[in-house]
Amino acid sequence: MQLTLPQRFTFAQFKQVTPIEPSNLLALIVERHSKRITVKRSAVAQENLRRIFESTFRLANKVGFAPMSLRDLCRDTGLSMGGLYGYIASKDDLAAMIEDVIRFTSAAIPIWFSAQPTALERLDSTLRGHIFISELLRPWFYFVFMESRTLSASQKTVARSSEMSFQDELSRLFVEAGLTDTTNAHLRAAHCMALIQDWYVKRWKYQQQQVSVDTFANSVCRIALLHLNDG
């Protein structure tokens, strides 16, 4: 699916056309995990899942996912221990469901803007798209950033290759936009990833300085696209 947006679009403009947003995520998750979720009425399932994820983010961001007990999660969601296990297979499975959302989302972004005419426009849009979707799904992105290192070796490989595939996409766009030195293109792409991740990882900093998401996106795009012809 491709998105139609003006050049240098704003967060407000993005919000109106994005196919992925908090309110339709739950239906997606219920569908992708229908084998596991025993609750049949979709509306009930979505509401309880919404509470489960909301509570998980609140508790995990306060004490970390591993120390967060399922008893705390039950108290916070209003579910019982037994009830909770109608929605998740295990505590690890809960983390894997969240991971899956981010992997799915990250893979979708470059496709949204693949039809734009110039490499510079695709670059600018892809960066903005990533920043804006991470703003909409901030707790999900934050969770995956912080918890992915504690996954099993095989899951960690999947998480890293998902991140690298987005970074490689940026790299290719830099080359298309005129960066002939591929080592430099890789490094610049890594820098872009680092800047964007900072937006959802160190949010307290930008809140404190009252930096808006549009100001931030403009700043990142400016750095990324600067001097694209002198290496």
Place this chain on the structure above:
Amino acid sequence: MQLTLPQRFTFAQFKQVTPIEPSNLLALIVERHSKRITVKRSAVAQENLRRIFESTFRLANKVGFAPMSLRDLCRDTGLSMGGLYGYIASKDDLAAMIEDVIRFTSAAIPIWFSAQPTALERLDSTLRGHIFISELLRPWFYFVFMESRTLSASQKTVARSSEMSFQDELSRLFVEAGLTDTTNAHLRAAHCMALIQDWYVKRWKYQQQQVSVDTFANSVCRIALLHLNDG
């Protein structure tokens, strides 16, 4: 204490003059926590502490600090549960000792280069200094980055104000170097922090791309100092 180094110094040059390095950290820690550490012979204490930190970094980076059990830590260090408590007051205290090292180090960096003649040189040196010291003490920096969010509210405040005081120092240097827009200076300083943190947080990425610490430092300094006169 101030350091004498050439402009755009390399990691090899930095290593020869840095007052903080892995081999003298332990003496510093023993001194700063002498009230708590019951072991009197300093050589024994330092060797056991070295093993405790080494094992903590290995285990915490594999499964996280909270899920790491003190039994695992004992198995890895060769100490018994009782023996371990001669060195740490509690599991939380162990994390606080590591935090303290990074706070102490981060506060020292700007002073090392405060006597350099121009703001541009101070900026370049301060950035390199931070990158190179985080290379030397990578496990320590990584641990604090990952675990500081799970600290108590008061400890979290201390950690954040330590990070902000370094960032504000960068901000001031940007203004001295000609950035008249202070909002822009703050944003640029935050970007610098994000890029540097990426060096020790996502090391696997740079190893995979075979980027050396000197190449990385040059790239960050280039971005940081670019167009310092056009905002």
Place this chain on the structure above:
DNA sequence: GTCTATAGCATGATAGAC
């Protein structure tokens, strides 16, 4: 579909021997 009750186990910390 959701609850209560509990099995089975691992944890952080300490007491006291040597």
Place this chain on the structure above:
DNA sequence: GTCTATCATGCTATAGAC
């Protein structure tokens, strides 16, 4: 200064009532 043994607590996950 380091050990072994032990305590009290809290955990994940499940069984079975309703």
